[in-house]
Amino acid sequence: MEKSRIIVCHALALFLLLPLINLNAQDATKIDPDHYKVELENDKVRVLRIKYDPGEDSKMHEHPEGVAVFLTDHKANMKTADGKSMEMAGKGGDVVWVDRAKHQPKNTGENPFELIQIELKNNGKVAGKKSLHLFELPDGISENQLNDFLKEMNKAISEEGYPEAGYHLYKINDENAEYKYFMEGVWPDSATYDKIHDSEKWKAAAEKGKDIIDKIQAQELYLKAEKVN
Incomplete structure (x- = not known):
């Protein structure tokens, strides 16, 4: 005994x-599969391919912390969970660290944009x-x-x-x-x-x-x- x-x-x-x-995220691939596709997933990371045509927007969703790699130039408006919004712009090849966030993006540019987002798992949340x-x-x-x-x-x-x-x-x-x-x-x-x-x-x-x-x-x-x- x-x-x-x-x-x-x-x-x-x-x-x-x-x-x-932390498992409370609203999964972008679940609520907006037209713009978010899973390219790779294991117990460490999930890799998303994200594409928006001009004028397209998404639904409010959440991502864990990770890295965004922009494949094209981009211009977007980002609404946040608290009702605020911000303008974003950058070049193809930009590599950006992204904190955990809840947002709703919209392509405000004249061309499509595409990026790869690497979501980190096991980030220490309980x-x-x-x-x-x-x-x-x-x-x-x-x-x-x-x-x-x-x-x-x-x-x-x-x-x-x-x-x-x-x-x-x-x-x-x-x-x-x-x-x-x-x-x-x-x-x-x-x-x-x-x-x-x-x-x-x-x-x-x-x-x-x-x-x-x-x-x-x-x-x-x-x-x-x-x-x-």
Whole structure:
């Protein structure tokens, strides 16, 4: 029993010290796919290609901090969440650091403009809700199978408009540990957790891996945590 308590304490320490992220962004690719396309995404960054024709504007949305690389000259008006607006202009080849911001751009120039925006993940912001699953790999389930299934789950979550939420799989290297794997679930808050888990895309992805989920749930240690404000 004492061994189990030690394992849980170590796991919770890892759980609380992992890089944490803010997940409250309104995803531009979800609400404005005509102008924002994902070119590349992994657990470190998401790379967007952004294109606006003359006179086109977007909907109010939010980006995490990152870098913008302008491929063309540009002239734009940028409305901000507080109701203000600012004029922006620059040249193709400009590289600009961008802080986390909520805005609504409009191309006020006579020509189309295009840029690449590199959004950074794991930027030190705290998620509102987390879950931790400690378990052994069930018989007949490989590490690659589980990891591929979690990628499908995360894809469904991203398509719901929460690209930074989802599941992360870790392998415990301590040879004396009772459990060999833990899976972290990261969520903005309880309400969003419920919304994601009630979505049709999440349910469809979960159904494909029902056998894996059932086998893990039969023997896992499951913990939930919410941020103390």
